[in-house]
Structure formats: structure tokens, C-alpha cells
Amino acid sequence: xxxxxxxxxxxxxxxxxxxxxxxxxxxxxxxxxxxxxxxxxxxxxxxxxxxxxxxxxxxxxxxxxxxxxxxxxxxxxxxxxxxxxxxxxxxxxxxxxxxxxxxxxxxxxxxxxxxxxxxxxxxxxxxxxxxxxxxxxxxxxxxxxxxxxxxxxxxxxxxxxxxxxxxxxxxxxxxxxxxxxxxxxxxxxxxxxxxxxxxxxxxxxxxxxxxxxxxxxxxxxxxxxxxxxxxxxxxxxxxx
Amino acid sequence: xxxxxxxxxxxxxxxxxxxxxxxxxxxxxxxxxxxxxxxxxxxxxxxxxxxxxxxxxxxxxxxxxxxxxxxxxxxxxxxxxxxxxxxxxxxxxxxxxxxxxxxxxxxxxxxxxxxxxxxxxxxxxxxxxxxxxxxxxxxxxxxxxxxxxxxxxxxxxxxxxxxxxxxxxxxxxxxxxxxxxxxxxxxxxxxxxxxxxxxxxxxxxxxxxxxxxxxxxxxxxxxxxxxxxxxxxxxxxxxxxxxxxxxxxxxxxxxxxxxxx
Numbered sequence: 001x002x003x004x005x006x007x008x009x010x011x012x013x014x015x016x017x018x019x020x021x022x023x024x025x026x027x028x029x030x031x032x033x034x035x036x037x038x039x040x041x042x043x044x045x046x047x048x049x050x051x052x053x054x055x056x057x058x059x060x061x062x063x064x065x066x067x068x069x070x071x072x073x074x075x076x077x078x079x080x081x082x083x084x085x086x087x088x089x090x091x092x093x094x095x096x097x098x099x100x101x102x103x104x105x106x107x108x109x110x111x112x113x114x115x116x117x118x119x120x121x122x123x124x125x126x127x128x129x130x131x132x133x134x135x136x137x138x139x140x141x142x143x144x145x146x147x148x149x150x151x152x153x154x155x156x157x158x159x160x161x162x163x164x165x166x167x168x169x170x171x172x173x174x175x176x177x178x179x180x181x182x183x184x185x186x187x188x189x190x191x192x193x194x195x196x197x198x199x200x201x202x203x204x205x206x207x208x209x210x211x212x213x214x215x216x217x218x219x220x221x222x223x224x225x226x227x228x229x230x231x232x233x234x235x236x237x238x239x240x
Numbered sequence: 241x242x243x244x245x246x247x248x249x250x251x252x253x254x255x256x257x258x259x260x261x262x263x264x265x266x267x268x269x270x271x272x273x274x275x276x277x278x279x280x281x282x283x284x285x286x287x288x289x290x291x292x293x294x295x296x297x298x299x300x301x302x303x304x305x306x307x308x309x310x311x312x313x314x315x316x317x318x319x320x321x322x323x324x325x326x327x328x329x330x331x332x333x334x335x336x337x338x339x340x341x342x343x344x345x346x347x348x349x350x351x352x353x354x355x356x357x358x359x360x361x362x363x364x365x366x367x368x369x370x371x372x373x374x375x376x377x378x379x380x381x382x383x384x385x386x387x388x389x390x391x392x393x394x395x396x397x398x399x400x401x402x403x404x405x406x407x408x409x410x411x412x413x414x415x416x417x418x419x420x421x422x423x424x425x426x427x428x429x430x431x432x433x434x435x436x437x438x439x440x441x442x443x444x445x446x447x448x449x450x451x452x453x454x455x456x457x458x459x460x461x462x463x464x465x466x467x468x469x470x471x472x473x474x475x476x477x478x479x480x481x482x483x484x485x486x487x488x489x490x491x492x493x494x495x496x497x498x499x500x501x
Contacts, residue, residue, distance in 0.1 A: 017379060216315070216316035
């Protein structure tokens with residue numbers, strides 16, 4: 001359907017690039033169906049379109065792969081990174097096919113601060129830590145702890161419509177029981193409860209009804225379980 | 241792991257005041273006088289320091305951070321190698337602009353990105369300040385390389401808050417409302433969102449829907465997907481009410497990837 005729409009409404013020969021987050025971040029940790037990303041990548045290849053993976057939120061071990069595209073062996077033409085790259089110092093990157101990256105005229109890209117030396121030093125420290133401390137493995141381990149706990153909660157609480165994510169990027173989508181209607185009141189109430197107990201969790205979702213968990217990958221397992229038990233209490237406290 | 245050099249922070253949640261505590265309350269008032277009201281707050285305390293997964297606020301509360309600064313601190317707060325590298329760099333020099341006088345760190349980060357990103361082909365990198373700026377540059381590169389202009393993005397996608405990336409971001413409130421006009425030549429496609437049949441935007445005509453659904457359920461129940469079912473699914477995607485039933489979606493899941501493409 002998407003490919004048909006691109007062809008009919010835009011014309012593949014007019015498309016410079018398709019840009020997609022391999023797992024949608026702010027949108028609510030939406031994991032596309034298997035086959036969707038490889039299908040887009042194949043379409044791009046066949047039509048001379050640049051496939052750009054926005055791995056700003058999913059990159060650097062977060063999803064249990066160094067980059068989320070690896071899950072279905074998708075190789076983007078360009079990959080955009082930021083966030084996890086430098087542990088908080090402002091830095092972002094565009095990486096990809098040398099022929100594409102070298103096609104820009106001299107001084108066509110750049111900026112005064114881009115790739116600042118302090119941010120680069122931080123990035124090298126963060127990348128070394130991710131690799132030497134095996135944070136890819138760690139992301140899967142803590143991801144499983146979160147996923148197991150969230151699935152248990154989904155069994156108990158009818159306001160949880162879906163548990164989803166990959167690796168250490170896990171979320172629940174909240175609904176009004178007995179329907180699929182988004183439940184943003186529950187999201188607010190859960191976050192408020194967690195704040196009162198000293199647990200910082202984030203909201204997400206187009207319909208403001210997703211709770212997302214993005215712990216540091218080095219988190220102590222007992223500490224993570226403590227946080228999950230607070231989340232459990234928070235959901236229990238929501239009046240249906 | 242995190243730094244354990246001096247006064248290591250116990251990796252334990254511990255509240256000694258209500259949230260926010262009195263010192264944070266004062267700072268929240270001070271902030272309201274000085275800082276634009278446009279900026280939100282996910283957690284209403286002011287931080288003093290942090291290590292690992294624990295943030296200590298100005299009132300001495302230990303807060304468990306399950307946000308990592310929005311997936312930034314994958315290595316945790318105050319990660320030892322990060323701090324050491326930054327301190328060493330600050331002592332050496334803080335800025336030249338890479339295009340004025342280059343330095344090794346930039347090249348090393350590009351080498352690491354080229355090595356770690358998917359694919360064994362020859363790769364090169366360029367560095368920027370933020371995700372949005374990098375997305376803008378990726379689009380510039382793609383347009384120049386292909387000599388085409390259209391950019392395809394997806395429902396529910398988020399790519400940033402600059403003018404081009406606002407156009408690429410799906411959600412109006414809070415990211416776009418009143419900030420237009422937006423950059424042209426950005427086209428949004430339906431997203432494969434297994435939990436919600438998002439390609440389907442119109443409330444259903446229940447009679448047509450129930451007829452089509454009955455046919456689909458019958459076919460999928462028999463685990464045999466015919467061409468006419470695919471046709472029916474496409475019809476459903478046009479007619480479907482956005483919040484269609486969970487039960488049905490679970491049954492549709494095996495074929496959703498086919499229709500999404």
C-alpha cells in the first residue's frame with residue numbers, strides 16, 4: 001500500500017529519500033511489522049532512492065543491536081545518529097555510502113560547532129564503553145527484564161493494550177478497558193505517581209497514551225526491578 | 241561502568257522530601273521568572289549531580305532515572321571514560337572549527353561510525369550538533385546526489401523541530417502548532433503500526449465493514465490467504481475505524497506486513 005501510494009501520488013522517480021526511524025521513538029516505540037523496513041529498502045534500491053535510517057533514538061546499543069536496522073539486516077544508504085553517541089555532549093552524525101557522502105561540493109556541508117572537539121572526546125569515551133562493556137548484550141538482558149515485567153502487568157491490568165519494543169527500549173500503550181481508545185488520563189496519572197515515588201519515566205505516543213522506558217544500559221538489575229515495581233503500583237493505582 | 245572515583249552515589253532510590261522538595265520549589269519559581277514558559281518539565285526537581293542510573297536533586301533525594309536523558313545516557317550518568325576524555329580535551333583545546341583547523345577526535349569519531357554502522361561497504365561520515373541538524377543534512381545530501389526533491393516520511397514519525405524536520409515530524413501538538421508554513425516536498429505515508437490500523441483513517445460504515453471482516457476472519461481462520469482476501473484487506477484499510485478491535489488485529493497481524501507495503 002505504501003509503495004503503491006509513493007508510486008501513484010509522488011512518483012518514485014521524484015523521490016530523493018525515504019526517511020524512517022527503524023523503531024519510532026516519540027511516536028510511541030512503534031515496531032513496524034517484519035518485512036516493512038526490508039521492503040522499503042528494496043524499493044529504494046530499485047528506484048534510485050536514498051534510504052535514510054533515523055537512528056537518533058534507537059542507535060548505540062539501545063535496542064540490543066548496535067543499530068536497530070541490524071535486526072532485519074537492513075543496510076541503509078545513510079544513517080543518522082545523535083543522542084547515545086556522546087553521552088550528553090551535543091553531537092550528531094550522518095554516515096553512509098562513500099560515493100553519496102563525497103558527492104557534495106567542497107564546503108557544501110559543515111558549521112561552526114559541528115563535531116566540536118569536546119563532544120568528539122566524549123563520543124570516543126562513550127563508544128569505547130559501549131563496546132568494551134558489551135552494552136549490546138546488556139541492552140538485551142535488561143530489555144528482557146522489562147519486557148517480562150510489563151507482560152505480567154498487562155495480564156493484571158486491562159488498561160494496558162500492548163507491550164512492545166526491542167532491547168532496552170520498551171513501552172506500554174494505554175487504553176480504556178474494553179476498547180482500543182487511547183487512555184491519556186492513565187498516562188498522566190501513572191507518570192504523576194512515579195514522580196511522587198522518585199522514578200523518572202517518559203511519555204510518548206501520538207495519542208499521549210504510551211509510557212516508555214529508556215534506562216541507562218548499565219543499570220543495576222535490582223534497581224531496575226525496583227523501578228518496575230513502582231510502575232506496577234502506579235498502574236494499579238489508576239482508577240479504571 | 242560509572243565513575244567510582246569520589247563519593248560514589250549509591251545506586252538506590254531514596255526520597256527524603258516530597259517531590260519537589262523545598263529547594264527545588266524555590267528554583268522552579270526562579271526558573272519561571274527567567275526561562276520561557278514554552279519549555280516543559282518531565283520531572284519537577286533540579287539536579288545537583290548524577291551517577292549511573294541515579295540523579296541526586298538539590299534537596300538530597302535519590303531519583304531513579306529510567307529516561308537516560310531520552311536515550312542519550314546509554315552508558316549511564318558520569319561514565320568514567322566519557323568524563324576522563326572530556327577533562328583531557330578541555331585541558332588541551334576547546335574549539336577551532338573543524339573546517340578551520342582539523343583535529344584527530346573528529347576523524348576518530350567518523351572512523352568509529354563508519355566501522356559500527358550496518359554494511360561492509362566503503363562509508364564516510366560528517367558530524368553536526370543535533371539529530372535535527374543531521375537529518376537536515378542527510379536530506380540535503382540525498383537531494384544533491386539524486387537531483388530529486390521529494391522526501392518520504394511516515395505517520396507518527398519524529399525527526400526534529402527545525403523547519404524542515406518539523407515538516408517531517410508527524411505530530412502537530414506540541415511540535416508544529418502555529419509554527420508553519422513548513423518546508424515543501426515532504427510526503428507522509430501510512431506507518432506499519434501493528435496495534436492500530438493506521439492506514440485506515442475513516443470511520444467505518446458498519447455494515448460494509450462487518451461483511452468484509454467476516455470474510456477475512458473466515459479466510460485467516462482457515463490459514464489460507466487468497467487474492468480476494470488481500471483485496472478485502474485493502475478495502476478494510478480504507479474503511480476501517482482507527483481504533484479497530486484488538487482481537488481482530490491479532491488475527492490480522494500475520495498479513496499486516498503484506499498490506500502495509
